[in-house]
Amino acid sequence: MGIFRYFAGEIKRVLDRTYRCWLQTHEEIMVDTATCAMAFRILRMNGYDVSSDELYHVAEASGFHNDSLGGYLNDTRTFLESHKASTVSISEDEFILDTIGSWSGTLLREQLGSRGALRRTTLFREVEHALDCPFYTTLDRLDHRWTIENFNVTSHHMLETTYLSSRYTSRDILALAIRDFSSSQFTYQQELQQLESWVKECRLDQLPFARQKLAYFYLSAAGTMFPPELSYARILWAKNGVLTTIVDDFFDVGGSKEELENLVTLVEMWDEHHKIEFYTEQVEIVFSSIYNSVNQLGAKASLLQDRNVTKHLIQIIPESVVKDPEYNELFRLMSTCGRLLNDVQTFEREYGEGKLNSVSLLVLHGGCTSISEARRELQKPIDTCRRDLLRLVLREEGAVPRPCKELFWEMCKVCYFYSGSDGFSSPVEKAREVDAVINEPLKLQGSHASLVAACCVRETKPR
Structure with a gap:
């Protein structure tokens, strides 16, 4: 819960x-x-x-x-x-x-x-x-909501042990879960409003080619990094998703050859970018958003870690910076799983746009005689990558701290979550999940409803 x-x-x-x-x-x-x-x-x-x-x-x-x-x-x-x-x-x-x-x-x-x-x-x-909904295919916060709404107090008994005092009852546990979930939704709503303001301040909403999917990116953050103390991490996760998608769209459909070359040069020059001009206003918006966001993140992280980490963010942590192969393996497994899950689901749309992905390549060059056979064939490496990633995440030894490794696992779950349908490109898919995590109050009936009322009263009392 x-x-x-x-x-x-x-x-x-x-x-x-x-x-x-x-x-x-x-x-x-x-x-x-x-x-x-x-x-x-x-x-x-x-x-x-x-x-x-x-x-x-x-x-x-x-x-x-x-x-x-x-x-x-x-x-x-x-x-x-x-x-x-x-x-x-x-x-x-x-x-x-x-x-x-x-x-x-x-x-x-x-x-x-x-x-x-x-x-x-x-x-x-x-x-x-x-x-x-196997555990690796859904977001934690959606699972929590489902458990709370379907929790049967009469069928769950809290046994008195040396570890858990008898003063806790199933009803107490449920009341705490209801109060925690409800208060977190208020926090999520505030954070999403803050992100919406950021999009407007950066003028990202003025880019006609960009998919406006802020709520989806924030959902993946709130759905996995849900404790209140991770507020800044959720916001940065969502910002990174927005910027990544905008750059992807810019290179796919939004930018001319000259604009793309100008953007690449600006990124390569980074702090020296003022020596050249922006080719268009679109390039200025995209680069400025990336530049300012990365530097803000670097400043925040450097302050907390008492060392300069901004340069690592600018270089996107290359092999020369991260020496242990465990980092590369975490990235490889998570990225491969996500790439293949996306290919399986988006084949029809991408094929219609004249693009090849792993599904069509298996039919053309991999010996598969049909699309359905190719999709079944891809399920094998998807399962393998997921299993290998989970083994790496759960392993105690290694250079990467466990909380950091768990983020790779959460991102893998996000890939599964969005692969259920081509929900990322649809204007209506996943809207229900956004509301379930962020906006809609818990839907409880009978005696559970009285707990909700009690929790709401408790939250609004002056302290």
Whole structure:
């Protein structure tokens, strides 16, 4: 629900204890399949070294038919937790997870399609969400909203342990999540207004060729870097997305050969750019926006780090600056995954514009006989890059700090999120998600609604 930062100490202690039990193959975890699958998934995603080999007994259940499943594999919750565990694969060699994912996904879809008792339970929505929105395909903040709106207080029990006092109830946790999400939306709205003012101040809205997608870029920032203390990071992330897209559009359709050459020269000269003239007003707007934004970011970062980092931003961190190959590998995996996801989704539009991408190249030169076959073929390297990136992000050792590596993973999720449809180029796609994260109040019913009212009253009281 996005409130884990309030319980960091308690969560760490529970995870450490769970990991000790995992290493000892303690029956408290291993006997119950749903618990075992959940422990594996949560431990792995928090950087603990756990092997999927311990789930061999779950994979063996693939030989059973749904009607004959017995013992520890006879309920939907077990199927669901097993399926979730299968999605955190970090290697092509984890065949156990592939097997679990195949049979659990099949059984869950069969249950969704039936007219049985599952349709009348809250678990139905959870299964539907897990199948439609794997964790690597959606933004964190959208997941938080979904969990809050679908949280069933009566079915979640907070057990009294040495780590979590009994004074916390499920209702307390939900109230905190509602208050946190609602207050963050107010912050997001203010930040988006600030960005809209920046676009006008830079005159970026006067460029006729530029796609105006500020809300989408800010959504990817607010949806992943959601804590309040990351306000400046969200704003800079969105600015970078806007400028990158404008330059892309300028080179694709907006600029003449002379304008593009002028822009390249200005960027190469950087602080000495005043020695030459702007070829057109368009070039001036584009370059000035880049120049001022990079220098502002550099000044802010240099102040916080007590060293000059502006030169690294100007050089876009080349190999001579970043010596460890881990940086290059993070960039390569994330960028490749994003590039291929985009190609698969935008093939028709780009083909109509006379452009080639990896889909059309596979048909023309790669031996694929159809577009559908080429798209299926590209899914293999996409999955490989995603798994390899997750493994690199979760690895404790390495030169790149974990919080920095996690940004690469979040950006990969953004690529998946926008690849669901050609939403980036559509004037209406993703508008619903923008509203869900930034504008629309939580939609809660029954007793949950009273919690919303209570939280709103609490937020508006003078302090």
